[in-house]
Amino acid sequence: MGIPITIIEDIIKKASRCTNEGKFQWNIGKKSSWKKTCAELLHKDGPSNNYCDMQKEHKVLPKLMIDCFLQKGGGTDTISIDHKVFLYFLVTFEKVNLPRYMFHHMIWALKESHKNDRRQVPYGRLLSEIFYQGGLISKLKKTGVVSDKDLGTMTGKIINGRTLRYMNIVEKAIVEENDMKKSDVISDLMEDFPPISKEDNPEVLTAYVITHFKGKGDIINYSVIPDTMGGAPLRVKGKRKSKKVVEESEPKPKKQKKSKKAPKLNVIEPSLPIIHKEIADLGPVEVLNKRTKGETSEATASQPKAKAHKKGKKIRKMKVSQYVKEENAQVEETSTLTTRMEKRMKVAA
């Protein structure tokens, strides 16, 4: 969009609502004494502390670190010494300078993207929060041309009892109704939006409008109410199955659409407003015509040649027949005239 954004440590501090005080250790040499200290406390093959002997809390912390603080590609098995030191600080209740860690990690990831084509983009949520605080989201909201789909809106996963089950930390996940759900996520786009749509029952709509009027004193116009609630529920990051479904389902309808597009447009056209109609007349039809031309040529190429000739002949016949009809009519007229003349001549004779 061309809007300049500058991200410095202070911005991250503000967005993440953390203080930039505390410990920060990075680029620790492999021979550093840290290695032994961390191994004793954290490493699963450490002399005094096996992974399975670790406290449950300590097992969750690496997961928390790679999911929330210093996101990396692999799992918890391959943790660098720098990450281990970060964990060490967490476990020993020492305050870390999280904004600095995050900024450092972001810069590292960006440089990796430039140099080694790294594809992972860390801190999706943090960056989104920075955009939100900078006023970009509200600005886009004002323009009214963006939807959740355009922005690629999604929510993160939730670490809860089920996650612990997957990690084999607990044997059974206890789930309760009051647990956090992805639907609890607060939307930045829909702040003052009425939670109703034209799809709702008219009685529900009137009830909502009345209560809104009583509460706030504004009358909600029918035209303001959105047609739909904005489509499907938001995506949750990390569910790859849905992607596959989309990929599989996408190519199929393409073939069917081609042949149906032209008649569909005719059906929709009358319901469109005049301006839209004009636009529809100008743009899409040309494109569609082109497509249909291509299709017919493809279709004729696949069909036997004799059929193609027949089609051509038919059209010619139509044109010729019109012309011939006119001619015939003229000939008939003149012929009737001559017959009349002849009759008169005979009568006179």
Added chain:
Amino acid sequence: MAEASSSQSVAMQIETGNSYAVKPKTMRVQKEDLDVQVESSMDFVALTRQGVDITSYMLTQQLVGYFGMMNGHTYEELVKDFWVRAEVYDREAAKMEEFEKIEEDETMKGKTKEQMGLAEFTQTESGHL
């Protein structure tokens, strides 16, 4: 990036009055190929119920606000748009900028960054135009 360094409290200036110019990409990776990693939310209550209480660790780190922030939306497309155009302005980049300026104009040699019309390097930044 020079002008941006002066506005440290605000990440972005939307209402500048100037027309926006879309910045070219800074990396080979295609936007579609990027994988945005979204931070996970934590359900501390559910974890405590399972016998895993990490609240004390997070309280030491003063991360209550941070996890509150996690409970929001991620705009994947915006993040990708940002990432493919982002560049790092650090000590190295500032030095490079200085060298380029000298190469353009020999008389600049020996002058300070301010005299060259460049902003003094203060801290590492990342951003896009």
